Each structure stands twice: as structure tokens, then as C-alpha cells.
Amino acid sequence: MTEKVKVRIDGQVIAATPGQTILQAARDNDKYIPALCYMEGLSAVGACRLCMVEVSGVARLLPACTTPVQEGLAVNTSSPQLQSYRKIALELLFAERNHVCAVCVSSGHCELQTLAQEHGVTYVRYPYNFPKLEVDTTHPKFVLDHNRCILCSRCVRTCAEIEGAHVWDVAGRGIQSRLVSELKRPWGEATSCTSCGKCVQACPTGAMAEKGFGVEEMTKKPAVVGRLTSMRGGR
Amino acid sequence: MTTKKPTSPAKKPTSPAPMDRELVAYAPAAEPAEARRPVVKKITIPHVSRIEGHARITIKLDDAGQVIDTQFHVTQIRGFEKFVEGRPYYEMPSITARICGICPISHLLASSKACDAIMAVRIPDSAAKLRELVHCAQFVQSHALSFFHLSAPDLLLGMDFDPARRNVAGLLEEHPDALRDGIALRKFGQQVIERLAKERIHPSWIVPGGVNAPFDPEAREKTLAEWPAAMAIVKRTLALWKKTLDGFPDEIATFSNFPTMYCGLVGPDGSLRLYDGNLRFIGPDGSIVADQVKPGDYANYIGEATLADSYLKAPYYKPVGYPEGIYRVGPLARLNVADRCGTPDADKELEEYRQRLGRIVQSGFHYHYARLIEATYALERMKELLDDPAILGTKARAHAGVNNLEGTGIIEAPRGTLIHHYKVDDNGAMTWANLIVATGHNNLAIGRGVLQVAKRFVDGNKIQEGALNRVSALVRAYDPCLSCSTHALGTVPLLLQLQGPDGQLLDEVRSE
Ligand code: SF4
Ligand code: FES
Ligand SMILES: [Fe+2]
Numbered sequence: 250m251t252e253k254v255k256v257r258i259d260g261q262v263i264a265a266t267p268g269q270t271i272l273q274a275a276r277d278n279d280k281y282i283p284a285l286c287y288m289e290g291l292s293a294v295g296a297c298r299l300c301m302v303e304v305s306g307v308a309r310l311l312p313a314c315t316t317p318v319q320e321g322l323a324v325n326t327s328s329p330q331l332q333s334y335r336k337i338a339l340e341l342l343f344a345e346r347n348h349v350c351a352v353c354v355s356s357g358h359c360e361l362q363t364l365a366q367e368h369g370v371t372y373v374r375y376p377y378n379f380p381k382l383e384v385d386t387t388h389p390k391f392v393l394d395h396n397r398c399i400l401c402s403r404c405v406r407t408c409a410e411i412e413g414a415h416v417w418d419v420a421g422r423g424i425q426s427r428l429v430s431e432l433k434r435p436w437g438e439a440t441s442c443t444s445c446g447k448c449v450q451a452c453p454t455g456a457m458a459e460k461g462f463g464v465e466e467m468t469k470k471p472a473v474v475g476r477l478t479s480m481r482g483g484r
Numbered sequence: 485m486t487t488k489k490p491t492s493p494a495k496k497p498t499s500p501a502p503m504d505r506e507l508v509a510y511a512p513a514a515e516p517a518e519a520r521r522p523v524v525k526k527i528t529i530p531h532v533s534r535i536e537g538h539a540r541i542t543i544k545l546d547d548a549g550q551v552i553d554t555q556f557h558v559t560q561i562r563g564f565e566k567f568v569e570g571r572p573y574y575e576m577p578s579i580t581a582r583i584c585g586i587c588p589i590s591h592l593l594a595s596s597k598a599c600d601a602i603m604a605v606r607i608p609d610s611a612a613k614l615r616e617l618v619h620c621a622q623f624v625q626s627h628a629l630s631f632f633h634l635s636a637p638d639l640l641l642g643m644d645f646d647p648a649r650r651n652v653a654g655l656l657e658e659h660p661d662a663l664r665d666g667i668a669l670r671k672f673g674q675q676v677i678e679r680l681a682k683e684r685i686h687p688s689w690i691v692p693g694g695v696n697a698p699f700d701p702e703a704r705e706k707t708l709a710e711w712p713a714a715m716a717i718v719k720r721t722l723a724l725w726k727k728t729l730d731g732f733p734d735e736i737a738t739f740s741n742f743p744t745m746y747c748g749l750v751g752p753d754g755s756l757r758l759y760d761g762n763l764r765f766i767g768p769d770g771s772i773v774a775d776q777v778k779p780g781d782y783a784n785y786i787g788e789a790t791l792a793d794s795y796l797k798a799p800y801y802k803p804v805g806y807p808e809g810i811y812r813v814g815p816l817a818r819l820n821v822a823d824r825c826g827t828p829d830a831d832k833e834l835e836e837y838r839q840r841l842g843r844i845v846q847s848g849f850h851y852h853y854a855r856l857i858e859a860t861y862a863l864e865r866m867k868e869l870l871d872d873p874a875i876l877g878t879k880a881r882a883h884a885g886v887n888n889l890e891g892t893g894i895i896e897a898p899r900g901t902l903i904h905h906y907k908v909d910d911n912g913a914m915t916w917a918n919l920i921v922a923t924g925h926n927n928l929a930i931g932r933g934v935l936q937v938a939k940r941f942v943d944g945n946k947i948q949e950g951a952l953n954r955v956s957a958l959v960r961a962y963d964p965c966l967s968c969s970t971h972a973l974g975t976v977p978l979l980l981q982l983q984g985p986d987g988q989l990l991d992e993v994r995s996e
Contacts, residue, residue, distance in 0.1 A: 384913065386912055406676065461692075463688055466691075
């Protein structure tokens with residue numbers, strides 16, 4: 250049996266497996282750290298900054314999803330400062346694109362919406378960006394609405410790491426970043442797309458949805474997609 | 485957006501930041517002051533930009549202080565049709581339901597019907613029945629709101645009753661039973677909607693292809709149990725109104741009391757239809773000028789004129805032309821258009837109504853009477869639908885993709901004919917949309933009615949209370965949904981302005 254490392258999460262000492270991230274160790278021990286771009290079964294990229302934690306002895310905040318555990322690490326998962334930064338991160342996600350829960354297929358089942366509720370985001374303090382964005386309706390079964398995409402790249406990693414098709418990528422820089430299928434071909438024309446729909450299931454918001462679903466009707470199963478990795482032995 | 489998520493006003497493309505509060509970006513006070521705190525920035529958006537849709541009535545006076553002209557202006561939010569471009573058509577029901585917080589079910593139904601047409605499906609029988617059931621419940625609710633909550637202070641207390649007490653409080657003193665009835669009736673309608681659609685305001689239950697869940701037998705039992713009390717209220721109210729009616733000779737004579745054409749949906753036998761039917765147009769004398777017009781053919785019969793002083797388009801009967809082809813919709817129009825209601829009690833009431841007022845009733849004041857007869861009909865239809873075992877059918881939704889590139893859905897909303905017309909590309913992305921709402925159809929008639937009332941009641945340089953109230957009461961008789969017709973969000977205030985011969989503003993009054 251592998252040697253365990255002892256870490257302290259919110260004062261409680263837990264035994265973690267070496268190589269695990271803080272987020273995984275916390276989850277294994279029923280400690281809650283909010284996360285959005287992290288999805289079990291996929292590599293971690295640290296894109297959304299919601300899982301930021303305080304580590305004693307480290308001056309800056311660290312993302313729990315990409316920071317490996319170490320013997321003696323002491324982690325603080327919530328503090329007024331962390332709460333306030335998480336709230337800011339969420340508000341900026343809302344301000345960046347056009348998230349209108351009232352007409353969204355995922356309303357009521359959306360990870361972004363749920364996190365906003367948990368963090369008491371009742372309104373957004375920053376001016377909205379109101380970008381003019383497209384809806385890709387070209388795929389016969391699925392639709393991609395860029396208005397609702399938060400660029401978490403869960404779909405990108407799902408397609409590349411689980412399905413092995415690598416249809417999706419993020420192109421452009423900064424505020425111009427966009428999710429693209431096969432070097433900017435419309436989704437419906439992407440020859441490598443197997444139409445498996447796993448990206449749709451992995452997407453935390455209503456950005457990807459099955460066609461024909463009305464408001465609030467789209468529920469997703471990211472856990473089922475993530476489990477595929479462990480079912481084939483982590484390969 | 486459900487309860488407490490951040491409101492994104494992104495879907496109102498005409499105004500860049502349509503918020504009435506100050507937009508202030510700052511770091512929460514709880515946070516210790518430090519270098520990373522975001523820059524404090526304050527953007528104040530003037531209150532006026534908030535009034536996206538409003539209705540304004542201008543009354544013009546000559547030198548002698550006599551009314552020479554009136555104008556009814558409604559500013560419509562443009563850009564809605566543009567905004568939906570590129571969105572999947574099946575999102576239209578939920579998007580359009582958010583146009584108006586007052587008539588979401590009407591938009592859901594008309595929009596879903598347009599989507600059914602794009603999918604080229606005949607929806608399951610139980611779905612059609614359930615949609616009609618929820619629609620009837622909406623009629624009961626909406627007509628109760630219009631009669632009891634909005635108009636009863638004028639109607640039961642009188643137009644010249646002390647304005648300070650001409651409200652719900654006054655009603656509570658003078659007509660407590662009627663007030664209680666109104667509340668109970670509205671609640672009945674709302675409860676049925678809630679039971680069917682789970683959520684009262686913006687149900688996502690009505691979907692393209694049908695409804696997203698079949699009828700729960702328990703909900704049916706509950707509704708049947710509550711039904712007799714609701715019917716008793718409508719009967720009592722009709723009896724009360726028939727006694728009260730004759731006390732309003734001036735209002736009857738002047739509330740849009742002029743000949744127009746009328747339009748409404750009818751069944752194959754010419755009877756009243758609310759959820760599904762074909763259009764019928766009748767002339768001012770009651771002669772049928774077009775009958776059984778299929779929804780998809782509406783554009784051959786309805787033209788839309790653009791008015792200079794209002795962004796609201798003015799529909800007219802195309803073969804006659806503009807402005808002679810002015811027609812009215814809504815309760816008064818429907819009862820003029822239909823040969824009969826088709827349910828026993830409503831037909832009895834309709835017969836008496838016609839005996840008292842004639843086959844074609846043209847005074848806008850009688851929208852109230854017509855509304856009560858329609859409430860009777862809606863309740864009777866509900867009972868028929870509830871008694872039909874087919875309504876419990878478990879297949880309630882048809883699935884299909886894009887099979888037509890164009891689709892039109894028409895229903896009779898409580899306020900009148902509602903038309904949704906969409907065009908899509910091969911992938912189902914919207915390329916074009918046209919909506920004609922009830923208040924749009926009635927726009928011209930309301931405007932002309934205002935002139936008639938103003939001529940009779942407005943005199944002098946000040947808007948006298950009685951005059952103001954009668955002008956508002958005329959507008960209320962049509963029960964217009966300005967929120968819908970302007971595609972604005974929330975309720976829209978009514979602004980009454982009195983203008984002197986040189987265009988100077990003499991007086992101004994605002995009412996909700
Ligand atoms: S489409 Fe969904 S899963 Fe993909 S990057 Fe956007 S939000 Fe994430
Ligand atoms: S979950 Fe760690 S940064 Fe997104
Ligand atoms: Fe409305």
C-alpha cells in the first residue's frame with residue numbers, strides 16, 4: 250500500500266494519497282471546495298479559479314484542482330477573502346457573455362447558476378460585455394451557443410481525452426477566445442466528430458445542448474462521462 | 485432566470501445597459517482594503533432610459549379649450565425580431581413568454597403552435613386538450629383580473645366616485661362580496677395553471693410538439709372539485725353586472741362607440757374558439773367578409789401600417805386597405821364574430837346579450853360584459869375537457885426536427901388574436917419573426933376611442949379628474965397589454981397630456 254501523506258484541511262488532519270491534488274483529497278474526505286472547470290476523469294487545467302484555496306506559508310492563493318498534496322500542507326478552503334474572490338470570479342463569468350437563465354435550456358441544472366446561488370451572487374457589479382456571439386446549429390443533434398460558454402474546456406478535454414476525437418479547441422486570445430470545432434469548421438461539418446455527445450454531457454452550462462430541448466429541459470451527466478476513464482483503468 | 489441569479493439584461497439589444505439602478509463596480513466592504521481591490525467606477529444611467537415602452541395620450545385643444553384631436557402613442561421596443569435571429573426555433577416559446585410578464589401563456593401557446601408548424605407535426609390529442617385547458621384557466625384568471633381588480637372600482641363604485649376611495653379599499657367597504665369573488669376567481673385560474681404547468685408565471689411545460697408532462701389524475705380531481713365555486717362566482721358577477729350596466733349611458737355612448745370590422749378565431753361551424761381555429765373577419769354590419777382563413781394565410785388578409793407617431797404597427801384588413809380596414813379583436817370582437825359560443829350557459833348569456841345590445845355590439849364599454857360571457861364559456865370548456873378521459877393520455881409530446889421552413893401559430897389570447905410567424909433555415913436557426921399582439925390590432929380603435937371620450941368629457945386647460953378617469957377607463961376596457969405590445973418588460977405607465985393650440989403642454993397626469 251502506498252504511503253499516505255498527512256495534510257490539514259480546515260484544521261482537520263486527513264491522509265491523502267501522494268500525487269493527489271488538494272481538490273481530490275478534499276473530495277475524498279467530504280470537504281467541499283467549489284470547482285467548475287475541473288471534472289473527474291479529465292486532466293485539470295486550472296482555468297476557472299473557483300477552487301482557489303489558502304495554503305499556509307504561501308503568499309498567494311493556489312488552485313486546489315492543480316496543486317498536489319504534500320506532507321504537512323495546511324489548507325484553508327474558505328475565508329471571507331476566498332468567498333469574495335470566488336464571487337468576483339463568478340460575476341466576471343456572467344459579465345463576459347450573455348447568460349440569460351430565464352431562457353436557458355440548462356436553467357435549474359446549470360453548474361454556473363448553482364455556484365452563483367451558493368455564493369450569493371444576486372447581481373453583477375461589473376458592466377456587462379454584451380458580445381455579439383453566434384449559435385452553431387449546424388450539427389443535426391446538438392447545438393453550441395457561444396453566449397453561454399464559459400471556456401472551461403471540459404468539452405475540449407472530454408473529446409480529446411475520453412473520446413479520442415479532439416474535435417474541440419479554444420482559439421483566439423483573451424476576451425476574443427472562442428471554442429472552435431476542427432479549425433473553425435461548423436460543428437455539423439466537423440469530419441472527426443463522432444456525434445457521441447459526450448462533450449454535451451460534460452458541459453457545465455447550457456452552451457452545449459441537445460437539439461429540441463426547451464428552457465430548463467436539459468439535464469446533463471458529467472459524472473457518467475468522467476467514470477468512463479476509471480472504468481478503463483485510468484487510461 | 486429563477487429567483488436570485490444575476491439578471492443579465494443582455495437580451496434587450498436596443499439599450500446597451502438597461503438598468504434603472506446605478507451600476508457600481510466595487511469590492512465588498514467586508515474585504516480588507518488592499519491593492520487588488522477592483523477600481524471603483526460609477527456609471528449612472530438616467531431614469532428615462534428605463535422607460536423602454538410607454539403609452540402616451542395627447543389631447544389637443546383649440547383656442548376655445550375644445551378638444552380637436554387626440555393621439556395614442558405607444559413606443560415599441562425594436563430589435564426583438566432582430567435579436568432572435570440565429571437562435572434555434574424551439575427556444576422561441578420560452579423567449580417570447582418573457583416578452584410579457586402578464587401574458588406568458590398566450591405567447592407560449594402561439595409560439596409553440598408556430599413551432600409545431602415548423603416541425604410539421606399534429607400534436608397528440610391529450611396535448612391539444614391540455615393546452616386548451618391551461619388556456620381556458622388563463623382566460624378565467626385574466627378576465628377576473630381585468631374585471632375585478634382593474635375595472636371594478638370604476639364599474640361598481642362609479643366613475644365619479646371619490647377618487648381617494650375609488651380603489652380596492654373602497655370596494656372592500658361598498659362591495660366586499662364582489663371583491664372576495666374576484667380574488668377567489670383569479671386564484672382558481674392561477675391554481676389550475678400552477679397545477680398543470682408547475683410554475684405560474686413562465687411555465688416551461690408548454691413546448692413545441694405538445695406539453696412536457698401528461699396530466700396528473702390528482703390535479704384533475706382537485707380542479708373538478710374547485711370548479712363549481714368558480715362557476716358560481718361568474719354567474720353571480722354576470723347577474724350583478726346586468727343590473728349595473730344601465731347606469732353608464734354616457735360611457736356606453738362614447739367608449740369607442742363606432743363601427744369597425746372585427747376579427748377572431750372560429751371553429752368549422754362558426755362557433756367561438758380560443759385555442760385553435762381559423763380566422764373570420766366581419767364587416768361593421770356583421771356580414772362575413774372572410775371566413776375560415778387558415779393561420780398560414782393570415783398575411784393575405786392582414787396588412788401592417790407603420791404609424792408616424794408610434795412604433796407600434798397598426799394592422800388593418802388588407803382587402804379594404806388602410807385606414808378604412810381598421811378592425812377590433814378581443815372579447816367584444818369575438819362575440820361579434822362567432823355565430824355562437826358552443827357551450828350551453830355561455831350561449832344562453834350570449835343570446836340575452838344580443839337581445840339587449842343587438843347582434844353586433846360596437847361600444848367598447850361592452851368589452852366588460854363580453855369578458856364575463858367568455859369567462860362562462862372558458863369555465864364550461866374546462867369542464868368538458870376535464871370530463872374527457874382522453875385528457876389523461878400519457879403521450880403528450882411529438883418529437884420532430886425541421887420539416888417546414890416557415891410556421892405560423894394563432895390563438896385567441898384573453899385580449900385578442902395573437903399571431904406568431906417564424907422563418908427558419910435548414911438547421912432550425914431563426915431567420916425572421918413577426919409577432920402581432922392583441923393590443924396591436926386594437927391600437928387604431930383605442931386611439932379613435934380616446935378622441936370620442938375626450939370630446940365628451942375633456943373641457944378646459946386642466947385635466948379634470950372625471951375626464952382623466954374616463955380616458956383611462958376607456959383604455960382599460962380594452963384591457964390592453966402595453967407590456968406585450970411594446971415588447972417591454974414589466975408594466976407600462978400611461979401618460980396623459982393636454983396640449984394647447986400652439987403645442988404647449990397645459991397639464992400632464994400619469995396613471996398605471
Ligand atoms: S462549451 Fe461548455 S464545456 Fe465547452 S468550454 Fe464552453 S462551457 Fe465549457
Ligand atoms: S476548478 Fe480549479 S480552476 Fe477551475
Ligand atoms: Fe402581455
